[in-house]
Amino acid sequence: MDFSAFNAAEQAHMTKVIEKKQMQDFMRMYSSLVERCFTSCCNDFTSKALSSKEEQCMMNCADKFLKHSERVGARFAEQNAEAMNAAAQK
Amino acid sequence: MDFSAFNAAEQAHMTKVIEKKQMQDFMRMYSSLVERCFTSCCNDFTSKALSSKEEQCMMNCADKFLKHSERVGARFAEQNAEAMNAAAQK
Amino acid sequence: MDFSAFNAAEQAHMTKVIEKKQMQDFMRMYSSLVERCFTSCCNDFTSKALSSKEEQCMMNCADKFLKHSERVGARFAEQNAEAMNAAAQK
Amino acid sequence: MSMFGRSPNAPTGSVNPERVEMAIQELDMVTDIFNRLVSTCHAKCISTRYAEGDLNKGESVCIDRCVAKFFEANKKVGERLQNVGANASGATGAFGL
Amino acid sequence: MSMFGRSPNAPTGSVNPERVEMAIQELDMVTDIFNRLVSTCHAKCISTRYAEGDLNKGESVCIDRCVAKFFEANKKVGERLQNVGANASGATGAFGL
Amino acid sequence: MSMFGRSPNAPTGSVNPERVEMAIQELDMVTDIFNRLVSTCHAKCISTRYAEGDLNKGESVCIDRCVAKFFEANKKVGERLQNVGANASGATGAFGL
Structure with a gap:
């Protein structure tokens, strides 16, 4: 996104908005991660304690999800940059 | 929805709110459409390019989703009108 | 959540915010309930009228969902209280 | 579609925040239900x-019936919840806040 | 449930927007987790x-265990993420904005 | 990524609510698409x-292709919708409000 057309007051405002949204986004990502991994990893409700197998699965799932998100983010940024360059050359 | 009980200032305010929400709604519809159609149409990740078969599927899916939404919207409006008439006659 | 560090003006503000969010939450719960129960109960579209079997299923599904939510809420509050006690003793 | 009681007319020309707030909540509710309806009947x-971009006959008829049935189901659930609706603390209310 | 550090008491009687903002974010977080818990344990x-409107014995016991297990799982993930949490740019941060 | 036309520069130092509103909507749009991309390619x-916490080779390659393909698919749909986009009343517009 390009905020260069914004004046200083607008840029300061957008910075605040973006910071707030990043926080909300991180939280949403966190709770969706817990939901997703729990759904995949926990299927035995004969006990209320997390088994060591379930715990290991949760950790692997969380780690993998973070790495997945990072990789998607990196590719997304590249594709975005490409699309903007293509648009600028028109 | 019936805004006839609103004064002019309130109606003007609601018009602005509704316009903003329609924009948000259109965007949300758009991204959910892309997600839905991609999930249905793209299942081969041995290549990064969209095959012509996948592209055709995406176009059909998008067209169909829009027609579906329109039809649901038309029926929804009718049912709403009916429900309001029924409520008014009580 | 602990609002004891808040002054009176802040507590009054939060009370309003919480009331508004409870209303939104109730609505969201309601529409998700209708969606969920409809998806489970209604699978015959050779007729536009709700069959008595489908209606019974909707009622049971709604009742069960409410009892489920209540039970989850009660357990959630207990677990929360436990977690806060554990945190306070550190 | 009026789900909530409407407060009596305000003759003044200023915006009553509570009235507007209520209308926005009603709008959000209708939008939410509509989006779920679109998604549910699509499924x-x-x-x-x-294979094609048009709705075929079977799909069109199914949509019409699905919307009608959803409305009826929604109404039934609404009536059921009216009984518990007075103490509508919902999910948030159970947080012990 | 206090997930975030609390700033020291403000003795004044005016609303501190940042404190209130933080409390609202915390409330939203708890609500989001709760809604996902309801949905996950329902599934x-x-x-x-x-066939009936009451929770049967097996369902009730399952719910209790599901909530307890979800809490434990949530705590484990939370501890794991604390390490990466400092540079918690999350998804938006990756946009190159 | 600029999806919307940008209004000409405002030389003043005050915040133009409409410009800021538009930027926020664009940000929300990008965030929404990104979150759906993460979720779709994860599935x-x-x-x-x-069995392990690292992405294996096959998963990594799949992610790269999935993102590229999603972008292309998104672009095609965007071009298609541009035709109907002018009267983009969307779902809400159909409510008869």
Whole structure:
């Protein structure tokens, strides 16, 4: 996104908005991660304690999800940059 | 929805709110459409390019989703009108 | 959540915010309930009228969902209280 | 579609925040229900083969019935919840806040 | 449930927007987790046959265990993420904005 | 990524609510698409066995292709909708409000 057309007051405002949204986004990502991994990893409700197998699965799932998100983010940024360059050359 | 009980200032305010929400709604519809159609149409990740078969599927899916939404919207409006008439006659 | 560090003006503000969010939450719960129960109960579209079997299923599904939510809420509050006690003793 | 009681007319020309707030909540509620209706009836009626871009006859008829049935189901659930609706603390209310 | 550090008491009687903002974010977080908990344990524990409107014994026990297990799982993930949490740019941060 | 036309520069130092509103909407749009991309490619590429915490080679390659393909698909749909986009009343517009 390009905020260069914004004046200083607008840029300061957008910075605040973006910071707030990043926080909300991180939280949403966190709770969706817990939901997703729990759904995949926990299927035995004969006990209320997390088994060591379930715990290991949760950790692997969380780690993998973070790495997945990072990789998607990196590719997304590249594709975005490409699309903007293509648009600028028109 | 019936805004006839609103004064002019309130109606003007609601018009602005509704316009903003329609924009948000259109965007949300758009991204959910892309997600839905991609999930249905793209299942081969041995290549990064969209095959012509996948592209055709995406176009059909998008067209169909829009027609579906329109039809649901038309029926929804009718049912709403009916429900309001029924409520008014009580 | 602990609002004891808040002054009176802040507590009054939060009370309003919480009331508004409870209303939104109730609505969201309601529409998700209708969606969920409809998806489970209604699978015959050779007729536009709700069959008595489908209606019974909707009622049971709604009742069960409410009892489920209540039970989850009660357990959630207990677990929360436990977690806060554990945190306070550190 | 009026789900909530409407407060009596305000003759003044200023915006009453509570009235507007209520109208916005009602709008959000209708939008939420509509979006769920679109998604639910899509899952029920639309074949995911996507061999063509038009709704075929079977899909069109299915959509009409799906919307009518959803309305009826929604009404029944609404009536059921009216009984518990007075103490509508919902999910948030159970947080012990 | 206090997930975030609390700033020291403000003795004044005016609303501190940042404190209130933080409390609202915390409330939203708890609500989001709770809604996902309801939905997840519903999928795990409730039979979709809907032959009756009451929770049966097996469903009730399953719900209790599901909530307890979800809390434990949530705590483990939270501890794991604390390490990466400092540079918690999350998804938006990756946009190159 | 600029999806919307940008109004000409405002030389003043005050915040123009409409410009800011538009930027926020664009930000929300990008965030929404990104979150759906993460979720969609996760479903397509990540095995739910979770035998290890690292992305294996096959998953990594799949993610790269999935993102590229999603972008292309998104672009095609965007071009298609541009035709109907002018009267983009969307779902809400159909409410008869």
